[in-house]
Amino acid sequence: MSSWKSRPLGIAYQTLGWISFISWSFSFYPQVILNYRRKSVVGPNFDFLVLNVTKHTSYLIYNAVLFFSRAVQRQYREKYGFGEEGLVAANDVAFSMHAVLLTLFTLYQVIIYERGNQRVSKTCLSISAVVWISAIICVILACRRHTWLWLISVFK
Structure with a gap:
């Protein structure tokens, strides 16, 4: 992440980012805990879970690549300017990683717990x-073409 020109603004950015991550x-967790207690996943929409894992995985790819790849950061700055601050923060990467893991865990619960006659729809698949x-x-x-910035923008 780039350094902020204003220390208080940088601190606020980091603080609010981690508060957002926690929130x-x-x-x-409530759905995961409820599924565990009931040993059942009857109720939650399975299409939502499948689409959510796709969405959060895509978001993770975007965040992780833009956070860790110097080549993509360089391409970003060449396209949008070198004055850009905070392209992606650590809390963005942490949230997207956490979201993928918890959504996958919820899908695992779909496999192991009683689900009634619920299924993922053919439309969703x-x-x-x-x-x-x-x-x-x-x-x-x-x-x-080595257009990495374009590629991760597809995942955004």
Whole structure:
């Protein structure tokens, strides 16, 4: 992350970012705990879980690459200017990683607990397949052209 020109603004950015991380992360636990206590996943929409894991994985790819890759950070600054502050903060990466893990854990609960006659819809599976096939095609195109910033923007 870039350094802030104003120390108080940088501290506020970091503080609010971690408060946001804690708040949003907390929202995953009630369903996981309820599923565990009941040993059942009857009720939650499975399509929502599948689409959520796709969304959060995409967001994780964007955050992690922009946070850790100096090449992508350079491409970002060349395109948008060198004065950009805080491209992606550590709390963004932490949240997206946490969201993927908790959503995958909830999907694991779908596999092991009683689920009644609930299923993931064919529409949801089709949409998810199109999204991930498109992502794979974009990765292939980006590898040929070394357009990493464009690639992670696809995942945003």
